[in-house]
Amino acid sequence: MLSIQDLDLRGKSVFLRVDYNIPLDKNDNITDDSRIKTSLPTLQYLLDQGARVIIASHLGRPKGSFKPEFSVKPVAQRLSELIHNDVIVAPDVIGDEVDKLKRELKDGQILMLENLRFYEGETNNDPSFAKKLASGIDYYVNDSFATCHRTHASIVAITDFIPKSAAGMLMKKEVDHLSQIIFQPEKPYVAILGGKKVSDKITVIESLLDKVDVLLIGGAMSYTFFGAQGLDIGKSFIEEDKKDLSLKLLEMADKKGVDLHLPIDHIAAPDIDSPEEAIHIDGFPIPSQMTALDIGPKTITAYSDQIIRAKTLFWNGPMGVFEVEEFSRGTTEIAKAVARSGAYAVIGGGESAAAVYKISVAGKISHISTGGGASLEFITNGTLPGIEVLKES
Ligand code: ADP
Ligand code: MG
Helix, strand or coil: CCEHHHCCCCCCEEEEECCCCCCECCCCCECCCHHHHHHHHHHHHHHHCCCEEEEECCCCCCCCCCCHHHCCHHHHHHHHHHHCCCEEECCCCCCHHHHHHHHHCCCCCEEECCCHHHCHHHHCCCHHHHHHHCCCCCEEEECCHHHCCCCCCCCCHHHHHCCEEEECHHHHHHHHHHHHHHHCCCCCEEEEECCCCHHHHHHHHHHHHCCCCEEEECCCCHHHHHHHCCCCCCCCCCCHHHHHHHHHHHHHHHHCCCEEECCCEEEEECCCCCHHHCEEEECCCCCCCCEEEEECHHHHHHHHHHHHHCCEEEEECCCCCCCCHHHCHHHHHHHHHHHHHCCEEEECCHHHHHHHHHCCCHHHCCEECCCHHHHHHHHHHCCCHHHHHHHHC
16 A cells, blocks of 8 residues: 655645544534544645645535535635645536646645535445546545545545555554554453444454454443343343344354453433433343443443453443443543553544543553544454555555
């Protein structure tokens, strides 16, 4: 896989795919610009080398048509402030007018295309749309790891129409760190999986069972495992149609000699909106009117003991409803244990990353992925569609 340092960039038109799918409030104010910030090293490098940068992202789900409320304009403005440079915003994604702007761009200038998802061709990986995106472009650079699991035109098909493709700095960092835990994890290797649905994580659990020594499960997901074993889980979240599968996963863990743990105690309340009625429950049964919403203190201790002994750690998914203070302790304490462990620790994006940033231990973690779904799929398959095409280039 080439990286941007391998390219001779002066005077060249570079298509830079970024992930600027950032949250905006009702008044188009950006509520979190970290995705723009993580792209700046690559962008600055390209500009310093004298490239002409055509930057492109998707934003929200406009579903294939031009919708002004999904315009990238507010994003371009924030980018302009952060990079201390003008950002020309194209009126469209493809077409004659855009091609003219591409041609007129000078060395060290930035042109931002409109929202890629204004065209259906983007999500359909349509070659004719990809060809138009590629018009007038010398090099393709992908710095959008978080979308590399998507076979979309600006990620995959576009590379067929540009002679050379390379990874941006963020992309390279993601691939290097995640590869480290996939291909040469130091043992003991402990994985921590939480979050809501077993169904979202089946393939990653299966692949982790081939690699890890210990698997710690928390979050709502645990209760499908418990329900499947006939335990009383009260009103806790369960995926009825995944009970058989969860029993199979337990069996697989056993066969493969993986030490799989489920919570031994719980914090439960009648529901999410009644945290003042939260109680501690040891084991089972969970009373019929109660919902388990976090792991309990005994589970925190047991899991922390495993985490402290690890040499390699992978964590994805919160241990409870961490958005609510009363149910956030499990996730927070696990985050602290991961930070304390001294292990090579990778966090797979999404909510678990948010938890780590919230308690300010991010500096003690080896790598916090910018991709939730992408990092899980990369851990599972060892590659992603958007990374394969970079390797082929
Ligand atoms: P991730 O995005 O990290 O992969 P998921 O999207 O699968 O994780 O699940 C995250 C959500 O799961 C969070 O919003 C959290 O509130 C919820 N959750 C975690 N534990 C529980 C629980 N015990 N009961 C209900 N919801 C839970
Ligand atoms: Mg999620």
